[in-house]
Amino acid sequence: MGVMKRWDAFISHASEDKEAVALPLAEALTKAGLRVWLDRTELRIGDSLRRKIEEGLAESRFGIVILSKSFLSKDWPQKELDGLMAIEEAGRKVVLPVWHEITKAALVKRYPILADRLAADTAHGMAKVAYELIRVIRDTEGGSPPPAGRPLRDDRRTQIRKRLLDYARRNLISDRLLTQALDVLKLRPDQLHAELQKRNELLQQLADQQLTLGDFIDEWNLPAAPETPSPPKPAETQGTPRPGEVRTNSQDGQPYVWIPPGSFQMGCSPSDSECDADEKPPHPVTIARGFWMGQTPVTVGAYKKFAKATGRSLPSAPSFPQDDTHPVVNVDWEDAKAYCTWAGGRLPTEAEWEYAARSGSTAARLGELDQIAWYAGNSGGHTHPVATKAPNQWGLYDVLGNVWEWCADWFDPEWYQKREEKDPSGPPKGELRVLRGGSWDLVPRVVRVSFRGWSQPVYRFGGIGFRCGREVIP
Secondary structure, three states, X not given: OOXXXXXXXXXXXXXXXXXXXXXXXXXXXXXXXXXXXXXXXXXXXXXXXXXXHHHHHHOEEEEEEEEOHHHHOOHHHHHHHHHHHHHHHOOOOOEEEEEOOOXXXXXXXXXXXXXXXXXXXXXXXXXXXXXXXXXXXXXXXXXXXXXXXXXXXXXXXXXXXXXXXXXXXXXXXXXXXXXXXXXXHOOOHHHHHHHOHHHHHHHHOHHHOOOOOOHHHHHXXXXXXXXXXXXXXXXXXXXXXXXXOEEEOOOOOOEEEEEOXXXXXXXXXXXXXXXXXHHOOOEEEEEOOOEEEEOOOOEHHHHHHHHHHHOOOOOOOOOOOOOOOOEOXXXXXXXXXXXXXXXXXXXXXXXXXXXXXXXXXXOOOOOOHXXXXXXXXXXXXXXXXXXXXXXXXXXXXXXXXXXXXXXXXXXXXXXXXXXXXXXXXXXXXXXXXXXXXXXXXXXXXXXXXXXXXXXXXXXXXXXXXXXXXXXXXX
């Protein structure tokens, strides 16, 4: 696996195509949890244009090139493309073409190689373009597959098998898909290169499978799925804490804040002109019971305790330095869920997260962004120690910026249409999990309390972390 790049995609475009193509595409990729280099978000007054572009090209895994008549008439976009093509000549495919109001005949005259390459076309709609690009970028997140004939290491094979069996025990994969996946792992080394490509396809179907394992569990002598533990007694029976009261969780050593029960307006904030369709309609929601919520995102130091106690591996280090006071990153949804369970809690629902983040406010942000959040405009391109910006009214830090936070819910862009009003827990199934809060590398538009991010639950990134909720803290 190569060195982790700072950005997943560099978007090369002519200025004429910025509003219609580049910006909507950047927003869609960002919302999917990808890191995007775009001139509008990365360039600052006084920057060297050449140096910043060269940095973006070198530190991006892919170059998305918006090919249009305007692109072909400009010098700078073509220099960017030349730089990306030079990287390709080093042996790695990095150019992802997007056609915008251009014909193959026009491209043949200037870039015959790209004219014959499979491309996304804006004529099919921006949503489809974004989906196709996200799928390509996501399919390569784990690094290049092993060359044909190279054996798959036994420890990696074991890890894959354990993950599949874990999915099976929780009814997230059908007997048929599990059998196929395990059969792949039994193949000879010279067959693995081609056959393991099926794994991504199998895992994408997990969320839609609700079948039991039946005899297959007996054949593998798998332990029965653990019974769901009885819920702890409501906090009210232990004496109702004050809103914003802080207690330390003895299990992980993290401070937690009491979030009182109540009602709020979930979704697009009044007078917020930047809301997306999936933030609408705003609708009343009641959180019937109070709960404790991590005062900050889970830190590197706390996650080290969890890893030591459970024998789990630490997540891979990001491309920037961190110490124990920084929020842990490069954790997928299962990592976050496992930590919260170990800490005696759970991931918050999307509704709980927004209710706690708003802390009684109806504003899109609870103050000036530079005062409350680390984002693209002030982060310097990395995370920062938690609780170094101002808290919200209930004493929660970093609910906006610093790192995205995993929520318990599946993501559905139309879920708000259902207007679930009491303790909503989201769709019963799906393919994507909700992310909230934005991160250190994002523009202000994304760093709002109602903005809904999403990602595949297996995705890891240096801008994704989490915080936990608990019903009771003694």
